[in-house]
Amino acid sequence: MKALRLLDPERAHGAALLALRGGLAPRVPLVTNARLRVQLAGLDLPNPVGLAAGFDKNATALHGLSRAGFGFVEVGAATPRPQGGNAHPRLYRLTEDRAVINRFGFNNDGAEAIAPRLARRPKGLVVGLNLGANKDSDDRAGDFATVLHRCGALVDFATVNVSSPNTEKLRELQGPAALAALLARVLEARAGLPRPIPLFLKISPDLTPAELDDLARVAVDAGIDGIIATNTTLDRDGLTSTHRAQAGGLSGAPLFARSTRLLAQLSLRLDGAMPVIGVGGVGSGAQAYAKIRAGASAVQLYSALVYDGLSLTARIVRELDALLQADGYASVTDAVGTGRQDWL
Secondary structure (H helix, E strand, O other): OHHHHOOOHHHHHHHHHHHHHOOOOOOOOOOOOOOOOEEEOOEEEOOOEEEOOOOOOOOOOHHHHOOOOOOEEEEEEEOOOOEOOOOOOOEEEEHHHOEEEEOOOOOEOOHHHHHHHHHOOOOOOOEEEEEOOOOOOOOHHHHHHHHHHHHHHHOOEEEEEOOOOOOOOHHHHHOHHHHHHHHHHHHHHHHOOOOOOOEEEEEOOOOOHHHHHHHHHHHHHHOOOEEEEOOOEOOOOOOOOOOOOOOOEEEEHHHHHHHHHHHHHHHHHHOOOOOEEEEOOOOOHHHHHHHHHHOOOEEEEOHHHHHHOOOHHHHHHHHHHHHHHHOOOOOHHHHOOOOHHHHO
């Protein structure tokens, strides 16, 4: 980890993926038991701690990630056509804040290149694909549907990503009319798959209460299977690091409270209609537990790995298990939403 932090952040990220592909990364035990196992939208998860999209954009390191202790892994975002993303530099460590700013812009190899890699994914690993739209597309809803049509049969779930701040006007798709039309197109594509897979929606932490009301209503009416809360934020309050003013989406520790508050508000609005996956600032078992008690059925992480490495995964799961046991919960599901009021 010390050596990787001496590298440019994006080069370090590439080196980590290379190590995973080459079997050089440390093997992390999969921590699981009856208390930790979760059924989420029909998915059987050995534990509720997953890897968020963005780490393995092109599904090149799935075999290495299958030995990293995650209960599930999300790759992507994938777009129909390959795209290089935004200009370099576009990834910044905010070490003093234990945070990251990125403005990648959906850089990926494209769905045609990613699909064969998904077809060779390791058995037993729950894998999802984050769906994206090309930056220059004149039919972004069609782009999401195209990626799902090409790759949907090769994954266990898919996520509609309308919340990245790094693709111009993408977040406008979170408006009620645009979102309803988009979800209808994607659900139509899902209906054409050989087997149905859960469809999730990933949302921004920067939504107003009124926008969250609309989004929850549209999601329930559309009949999707869950919501991932949240993506990165444009907020910069309280940061101290040198790179705090860089453009892009902020993730990591400073996002924890903001994303957890919105998660709790969303959970209240959904009232059990669908599960929520909590993302944003998870770096310990206590933080994973807080998101579960705020209303999440599972959690994802990414930025904390930049500072603590892959061994963090098993540590978070063990800490979470101990907290569940100490509070007398027989399962993760029993704890979901029990502390929601603390965040409202």
